[in-house]
Amino acid sequence: MSRKTLGGAMLAAALLGACASDAPAPRSLVLQAQPLEVLATLPRLSASVVVDRVILPDYVKRNPLLERIAPGELNYRDSARWAEPLGEALPRVLADDLSALLGRSVTLTKLRPQANAADPAWLLWVDVRRLEADAQGQVLLEAHWSWLREGQGEKPWQHGVFQAQASSRDPERIALAHSQVLAELARAVAGGLAQAR
Structure with missing residues (x-):
């Protein structure tokens, strides 16, 4: 390889490296619990939730x-990423939203208290079928859920589709709309707990 060719290759590599370093870092997004009021129609629960x-x-x-x-077809926007896996964030934020709605602490399964045969815990199972935004910034969450008493039979499953419109296609606004549909799911789930009792 001639010096001229080698010099050209090195210059091209340097320019590519400079371009790559100028690319902005992806924005980091988080799901957040929403400010929710306690549902007055729900009776107080003594069992763990x-x-x-x-x-x-x-x-x-x-x-x-x-x-x-x-x-x-889906498009993944590499310019914006969730700061943590949704498999970790969604259950935690759902528990926070339910805590606000029920007016009591709702825990995650990994923090689950010891079983109490006299007052079995209420266990929530959720099967999320869809969670996505469209090109206009509308976020859709479709899920099935069921409340179970620990050690007892399964209750009927419920289904809901929840939507929120982001105020723009900005990733932060889209993330907020994700948090809003999750809060709507929490409202429906909390109402289902009253029926399951």
Whole structure:
């Protein structure tokens, strides 16, 4: 290889490196519990309340923010990422939203208290089918859920579809709309607990 060719290759590599270093870092987004009022229609519970199982589709578990651009096509926005896996964030924020709505502490399964045969815990199972934004900034959450008493039979499953419109396509606004649909799920789930009793 001639010196001229080698020099040109080195210059090209240096320019590519400079361009790569100028690329902005991806924005980090978080789910947040929403300010919610205690539901007055719910009776006080003495038993523990636990977010026990939350299942997410694999396509939702990836860190880049995703949007559905066609019925069978998704786009992952590498310029914006969830700061933590949604498999960790969603159950925790759901527990926080439920704590506000129920006016009591709701724990995660890994922090679950010892079993109490006299007053079995209420366990929440959630199967998230869809959680995504569309190209216009509308966020959709579709889920099935069920409340169970620890050590007792399964209760009927409920289903809901929740939507929130982001004020823009800015990733922070899209993340807020994700938090809002999760709060709507929490309201429906809390109402389902009253029926399950």
